Amino acid sequence: MKFWLSVSLLIINISHLTAQLIDKEKLLEYYESQQYAEAAQYLQSLYPEDTKDTKVLTQMAYCNMMSGKLPEAEKNYVKVNAIEPNNIPVLFSLANINSRRGNAPKAKKFLLEIIQLDSLNFSAYKKLAGFGDTAEAKLIYLKKANALNTTDPDVAYDLSIVYRELKQYQQAYDILQKAIDADDGNLTLQQAQLPIANQLGKYREVIETGKKLTRENTDVNVINEMGQAYFYLKEYQSCIAIFKTLEDLGIQNEGTLYYMALSYRELKEYDKAANYARKTIDEGISGHTALYYTTLGGIYENKNQFSEAQEAYKRGLTFNNSSAIYYRLGLLCDFNLKQTRNAVSYYNLYLKNKPDPEKEKEQIDYAKARISLLTNQKGAAIK
Template sequence: MKLYFLLFLIVFNFKNTHAQSAKMDTRKLLEFYETQRYGDAARYLQSIYPEDTGDVKVLTKIAYCNMMAGKLPEAEKNYLKAYAIQPDNLPILFSLAHINSRRGNIVNAKSYLQTIIGLDSLNFNAYKQLAAYENKPESKVNLLKKANSLNNADPDTAYDLAMAYHALKQYQPAYEVLKTAIASDPENYTLQQAQLSVSNQLGKYQEVVDTGEKLVKNNTDPNIINEMGKAYFYLKEYQKCADAYKMLEELGIQNEGTLYYIALSYRELKDDDKAALYAQKTIDEAISDYTPIYYATLAGIYENKNQFNDALEAYKRGLTFGNNTLIYYRLGLLYDLHIKQPKNALTYYHLYLKNKPEQEKEKEQIAYAKARIASLSGVKQTR
């Protein structure tokens, strides 16, 4: 009923304003709005008003309907006509910024927002939206600070500003921004969760635990548990720290850091067996599946520079992170063609084939390795 009344007022006002120049079926237009058939509404309005109309209300109404229908080029065309007539009209400028943002033209979107600020230096929404397009951390902070100063209770702005401060390692300002916003909305769990990380950075560990324990009753978010785990550790509540991070492990979302804290906690609890177990898990987690490939790449660079001993060391270092057919093959080539140690070359050619390289993908390498094994088998190692 409320929506119907609002739509009726819009159409009634629009009809009264333009009754002298066109006959409009109010009921039909209202039906288009109610059923969200904005494309039909735009076509209907265009059918009863001349294309060259200079009436800003008509132009913006048609533009709005096209924008809501997703016809952004048509919407922009009509808004630009209206903008040419009223260049200081803030709603038109916001609409143009919105359309350009949706179309990916960030330069134009920022330009319209800057124009708004030039007309209204206290426009909260313009600063807030402009900050979203800013990539430079310091500039982003300055825009968000201005928006926050105009409305420090807005949760989205407070959150964005706090995160921008956090990225710059300015934890105290981030804490104060969140504290003010939370005071205006004590049940905003998003803001409270954001404050956990900042509080940990500031050493407010008991506050993290108190807030975290309240939050997990409503939402067992892994980020909350992660922050609580850190706080427990620094409060020397090592069993609680280990238990918190083991919850993440059970969920399959452990990482190098969480496993490391478990290892340290068990060490402090004098449980050396579990400490050793989690120390090894930490090491395993820290090793990327791509680490051998990285070393192979480094070794290849050394080969290009004819630094064969460095290449050899890099290849072998890569193998400490697991078997890798590429490295075995490259070591075979290195010993065979550059270091001239046939016995070692044979060893690595055999290891290459033993580790079952992909038959189709590596058929040329497989054939070459087999040929070299046959050729080198009777050759004594030379130094």
């Protein structure tokens, strides 16, 4: 539909082009087949580079923009803007081109020019919001756009997100509700409203809306909001049941497991509560935590802070019995802390942890050699 509308507008524009040399049927054929690059080349071949014909320049600019030749398109639109300043469609095109080229400040400049010319231009405010660096900056433009069109779903959605970030939950809810009232089949808006409704204590509404949404599509976020609502309504069995569906699918998270643990606790099923509390802890710990502590220990070693390095390595072991950490502790105790007994103990733990015999052959051989040497030295010292 959009394409044929564009073609219709282009046909109107063709009829207004200067008649000189133009084969209008040929040009129309280019447009209908979306051969915009060819159309631009055709027009450029008929007119000198310094032409002042704004209709021709606009057509060239549009064709170059549609064919992805953005620098050429911008050059043509800039010429038009110089000849006919304050042309809002041209300013929009320049803003669009610069946005696509990643030049946000320049795009924003053209949009600001538009609202100076037309302070009620909804599209300009909507696009300006996308260039806001902070929630507060976005809020200014989104509020203006929403005031001009309260039912636009994109603006309502974006504005609600900003209000939510600012913890202004009632405003976020009300903005979405107006847009939903205008389009009660918009599932995206209804889903966006769920966490906000939970924040406002509208738990029964969350459950009813969630049921409707899950009939259309099983969404993890929707289930998560419903589970929380069940918990706050003290319907603990329902909370457990709905979060169990996520666990069965293998897409549980720290939050869902935590609510299950709390629900079992409230039901006085303490064994299950303890089991899910442990699962929550496991889920909340990154699989890379031991690696992070290994890195930290290595940094302390580089700074000759050996006690701190030892503490970091030991902390890492509480998350994972890493053979690499045992080896590093062995070396640390062996050479820096001069703790012979601990060094032998850590080397042995390294070997018991079954390091890869191929990838870690050198370390394995070295650990065995140090154990033998240190053990013999200790025996000799006793004699």
